[in-house]
Amino acid sequence: MNNGIFVQDSYDSKVSFESQSIKGLFGNPTLVPLPYSCSFNRWDPNKLVYVIDTRLQSSTTITFMTSNLTYTIDWGDGYVQSVSVTSAYASIPHAYASHGVYIIQTDNVNNPIIGGASLIAILSFGTFPSNGSLIYSAGGGGSFASSSNLLFVPSNLPAHNSLDLGLAFNNAFRLNDRNISLWDTSKVTTMRYLFQNNRVFNQPLNSWDTSNVTSMQGMFAGALSFNQDLNNWNVRKVTLFDSMFAGATNFNGSLIGWEVGADTAGTSCAYMFNNCRNFNQDLNSWNVSKVTNFAHMFNGASSFNQSLSSWNTISATTMDSMFVNAVAFNGDVGNFNTTNVTSFGNMFNTATSFNKPISNWNVSNVTITANMFLNATSFNQSLDNWNVRKCTNMNGMFYGTNSFNSSLNNWSPGLDSTGVDCGQMFRNARSFNQNLTSWNVSKVTNMSNMFLCDGIPGGNVPSAFQGDISNWNLAGLNASTSLDNFMSGKNLTDRYSTANYDALLIGWNNNKLAAANGVANWRTDLRPHFGGARYTSGGAAATARAALVSYGWTITDGGVA
Secondary structure, three states, X not given: OOOEEEEEEEOOOEEEXXXXXXXXXXXXXXXXXXXXXXXXXXXXXXXXEEEEEHHHOOOOEEEEEEOOOEEEEEOOOOOEEEEEOOOOOEEEEEEOOOOOEXXXXXXXXXXXXXXXXXXXXXXXXXXXXXXXXXXXXXXXXXXXXXXXXXXXXOXXXXXXXOEEOOOOOOOOOOOOOHHHHHOOOOOEEEOOOOOOOOOOOOOOOOOOOOOOOOEOOOOOOOOOOOOOOOOOOOOOOOOEOOOOOOOOOOOOOOOOOOEOOOOOOOEEOOOOOOOOOOOOOOOOOOEOOOEEEOOOOOOOOOOOOOOOOOOXXXXXXXXXXXXXXXOOOOOOOOOOOOOOOOEOOOOOOOOOOOOOOOOOOOOOOOOEOOOOOOOOOXXXXXXXXXXXXXXXXXXXXXXXXXXXXXXXXXXXXXXXXXXXXXXXXXXXXXXXXXXXXXXXXXXXXXXXXXXXXXXXXXXXOOOOOOOOOOOOOOOOOOOOOOOOOOOOOOOHHHOOOHHHXXXXXXXXXXXXXXXXHHHOOOOOOOOOEOOOOOEOOOOHHHHHHHHHHHHOOOOEOOOEO
C-alpha cells in the first residue's frame, strides 16, 4: 500500500501531493481525516524542507531540536528566524497563529529534529546533515523517529561520503513511500532500527547497495507489513544483525546467498528472526563462518523448517535459545561446528518437532545446557559420546522431553568443573529409563527435582525411570534442599522398584560411610523424596535407611514393601 502521490513540478514553482485520509490507515479517532492535496511555491532543494500539519496535534507550536550551529529557519508563515546554537542540545519552538499546513525550510543544519505527529512530508534533505549522519546523537534517537504521520520522503538521500541512517524513521508508523526504493544507499554505513515499528512499510528494496553497511540491527523489527526479497544485498561488512526482523510477523522474503558478515570477525545474529512467524526461507547457502552469536536467532520463528547442514559455525561461541519455540523446526544441524560454543541453554526449548542427530557435536567447551531440550517432545537422539565434563548448569536439560530415551551412560557431568547444577534434569522426561550407574556426580551440587514427575495439572505423568544410581557419590551436594523432590510424584505403577530402591539405600549409605572415612563429608540435613518407592523390611535396605535417618536425613518414600 502506498500512502499517496508525490508530484514535483519544479523546485521554483510548486510541489503538490495527495494522500488518502490519515485516519483511514488505522481508524485512530484522535486523528482528523485529512486527504492532502496541497501545493507550495518556491522551495529550495538545497535546504532541508518539511511539511507539517499542526491539526495533527493539539498545540499550534512546533519545536526544532538541534545543536551547535548558526542557521535560519523559514517557518512558512512569513517569519524567518536566525538561530545560533552553542550547546549540544537545544529546543527552538515556534507558535503558529492558527492550525494549518505549513512548509518549513532551513539551511546549514546539524541533526535537526522536528518529528512528532505534525510532520507529514520531507520534500528535500538538502545538504542535511552536515556531519553525514541522520542520527541525533545528543537526543539518542533518529532525526525523524516517531514521526507517526510521515507519508512522504525525497527520492534522493543527502550526498555524503558516509551516511548513518540509524533510527532515522523509527516509529514512523505510516511511512510507505515508493521513493525509498529509489535511494542510492552506496554510502550508507548504518541502517540500525531504520524502519522499526513501521506498520505499513512494504516497498521493494532489493536494488539497494548495502556493501558499506556495518549494522542492520533491528532494521525491520516490528515492521508488521514488510515482505520483500532482499537476496541481492551485499551484507559482507555487516557485523550486527541482531533483531533485524524481530517481530516482522509477515516477512518471508528471500535472503538466499547472503555472506553474513563474511568480511569481519565477531558478527552477531542474536534474535535476528525472533517471532518472525511466517519466515521459512532457504538459508543453507549462507556463509556464517564469522558469526559468533546465534542466541535466540530463530526464537519463536514458528514456521521455519529449513536444513542448515551447510553452515560453517566454526566461530560460534553461543547458541543459547537459538531455536526456542521454533515449533516447526526439524532441520539438519548435525554438521554444526560447536568446538568454541560455551552455551546451549534453551537451544531447543519447545522446539516440539525437532528430532535430528547431533551426536557428532563437539561440546567439550560447553558450560551451560540448562533447559536445552525443555519440552522438545519429539527429540530422541543419541548423545552418549558428548563430553560434558565442563558443564556447570544442566538444570532442566531434558525436562519434559517425552520421547527421549537414549543412553547417557558415558557422561561425567561437570567433572572438570565445580558447582554443577543437575536440578530438574529429567523432570517429566516420562520415557527416559537408561542406566546411569557409571556417572561420576561428585561435582554436582544440586539434584533437587531431578526425576520429579509432576506431569500436567490434575494428575501426574507416569515416569519410566528405573535406572541404577546406587553408586552415586553425593559429597558435592551443598544445600539441605539439594535432594528435595528427587523422585517425587513417582507413585503406584511408575514408582521406583523395590529392588532398585533397596540398592540405592544400601549403596548411598555405604558411599556416605566411605566419604566420612576420609573422602568428604556428606550433608547431614538432606531431604530426599523418593515418591512411592518401597524398601524391603528387616534387611540391609531397612538398616541403611535407618542409618541415613540417624545421620540426619529426612526421607520421604512409600514405606515398607
